Amino acid sequence: MIDYTTFTEEALEARLAEMRQDHADLDAAIQALAASPVPDLIVIGRLKRKKLALKDEIARVEDMLNPDIIA
Known part of the structure; x- marks a missing residue:
């Protein structure tokens, strides 16, 4: 598991976009x-x-980017 606490908000958003693409790729596969x-x-x-x-x-x-939102 990656420790995201040192990531900037921009880095988190970039990682999130990358993970969403990987998730879509896995779904297609x-x-x-x-x-x-x-x-x-x-x-x-x-x-x-x-x-x-x-x-x-x-x-x-997503929780790190939006800590105030309660699911």
């Missing part, structure tokens, strides 16, 4: 693998776990 004639369920499962971990990291960074 999962959909492509799932649509194949013989989907590799192990690879799909690994990608889904990575996507979920990335979603959690995105939420942490």
Whole structure:
């Protein structure tokens, strides 16, 4: 896990944009693998776990950028 406490707001926003793109890329890869004639369920499962971990990291960074917003 990355320690974001030393990041500037601009660096956090840049990292957030990068993570959102990675999340979208993982989603596209999962959909492509799932649509194949013989989907590799192990690879799909690994990608889904990575996507979920990335979603959690995105939420942490969003919370750092918007600390006053209560979910």
